[in-house]
Amino acid sequence: MEKVILVAASLKGEKYSKESVAELERLAHTAGGSVYKTYEVLLNAYNPATLIGKGKCEEIALEVKANDISAVIFNEEITPAQQKNLANIIPAKIIDRTWLILDIFASRARTKEGELQVELAQLKFLLPRLSGKGGALMQQTGGRRGGMGTRGPGERKLEYDRRRLRVRIAKLEEEIEKVKKERGIRRARRAVVPLPQVAIVGYTNAGKSTLLNTLTQETAVYADDKLFATLDPTTRRVKMPGGGQILFTDTVGFIQKLPHNLVSAFRATLEEVSEADVILHVKDASSKDISEQSRTVFKIIKDLGAQNIPMAEVFNKCDLLPHYPLAALKNANPGAVFISAKENKGIKELLKKIEETLLFKxxxxxxxxxxxxxxxxxxxxxxxxxxxxxxxxxxxxxxxxxxxxxxxxxxxxxx
Structure with missing residues (x-):
């Protein structure tokens, strides 16, 4: 595990989100980092040169030198100029939330399709951050260490200049367009089979893959208690209690501040959502930030143009909640279903709810x-x-x- 420092900067007077900082810590852990210290910095205004003040940067630099810190991770997206200036002050890899998420995606991609989409998102992010010919990642990764923040194209394409990078981006977009067409063909084949299609969506680590495994009574989908355990969509047939079968598709988890380049690159994959008969929105009942997570999911669904598809809401991980908080959650969400995919509880009620929701179409x-x-x-x-x-x-x-x-x-x- 690499020792890292987190920096959560926010403006005075704005709502401070402890959950966002906790999420950044989980992202760092997922990427292979061990959080040594977290700086929570309140600002009157963001510094256009270094995001935070120079004095705080120098304080962090001393902490890095004294404790062999590998990376400093910022909760906010930093500009190319800020990236360069911070790297000149702090002797560690400078990573922001966006690059951290892209780095995790690079480590999780298990198919050719996933690798293409992650590489495209990473290269689009890197393009304005090139420090000149031959310096594609030198500022982004500190130019001295591998590991966190260097996965994906950074491990093998340091020699790219802007022209070569643009050529590679165009090539990736061409290949992803082929992927999009192939997915369209597969969807058309599935459409020939008279089975309703349900897309499982939700915030990352809500338990979507565990739910699909429970529904199919097998472990065909990788599930883990980490963020973004699943990147590539998986479709499985599920037998319904009342007879017949339904196709369920597990999709990539959503997250606050999901990088725009990532949404764009993964659009071919996320189109599974907009083609579904029903969207099954899985929520983590044990999360303290469930309302904000739900808003994030709804926003991305709207961005995909899928907001008019019938939706069923399910609260997962109810086994982690004490009786009274669970009762309050049920009272506040009378139309939802409450389950524990891990303990196989509430699954019959969930399938019944899905059948009821399907009756819209x-x-x-x-x-x-x-x-x-x-x-x-x-x-x-x-x-x-x-x-x-x-x-x-x-x-x-x-x-x-x-x-x-x-x-x-x-x-x-x-x-």
Whole structure:
């Protein structure tokens, strides 16, 4: 573990968020850092040269020298000029919240698609921070150490100048566009199969992957008690209690101040959300910052243009809450479902809620197909989710189905 110092700067008179500082500490830990000390700096105004005052910078520099500190991590995004000036004063890697998140993403990318998207976001972030030909990461990483803040393209592309970087960015955008088209083809194939699609979204570490593993009764999705355990979307079929199956897709976790370049680069992946029939918003019931986390998730959903998709809310990790706080949370959120994915509690109620939410688009119908219209049976199975089938004595079929209005109208027209 690398020893790091955190710097949380805020303006006097503005609301100070202890949760944001605690989250920065978790981000640092996820990236492989051990927090030695946290500086909470109140300012009348941000210093355009160094974000915080020069005196505080020099104080931090002395702490770095005396205690072999590897990196200094700022909670706010710092400009290229501030980056350079801070690196000239403080003898350690200078990392801001944005780069820290990008660094974590680089270490978590497990597929070619994920690596492409992370590299694109990192290079777009680095482009204005080049210190000249051959210096792509020298200021960003302190130019002296590996480890935290140097994962991804920084490990192998220090020789890039601006022109080469722009060429690489264009190439990555081209490759990601291919990924986008391939994802579109896969979604189109899934659309042929008459299964409703649910996108699992939520703040990072809310337990989305654990929930998907519980729903599928397997451990096909990597789950860990760390931020951004999952980068690449995973889709699995889940059997419903009332019959039929639904496709659930686990997505990358959201976070406050999620870097714009990252949202842009991961748009091909996040489009899974905007194509869903239902969005399942998973919340960490044990979080002290649940309201702010929810606002962050809603904002990103809106940015994706998915705000009009029906949503079901579920509070996870309820096993971590004492009785009275949990009761208060339930009273404040009467339309939500309360579960513990880890302990497999509340899952039946959750699936029932999802089926109810699906009724906004997928309608529950019962149809009878006479022998003379037997050719319709194939169409029904191809375009609806059959929950129950009864073969009648007269040879007809009675089917209980979930189906979209358009396909139901087609069947009714034939009947």
């Amino acid at each position: 997928w309608h529950l119908k019962t149809i009878r197909i006479p022998v003379s219209k037997a050719y319709l049976t194939g169409f029904v199975y191809e375009n609806a989710m059959v929950k129950k089938r009864v073969e009648n004595k007269d040879g007809s079929l009675t089917l209980k189905i979930m189906i979209t209005k358009g396909n139901y109208d087609k069947i009714k027209k034939e009947l």
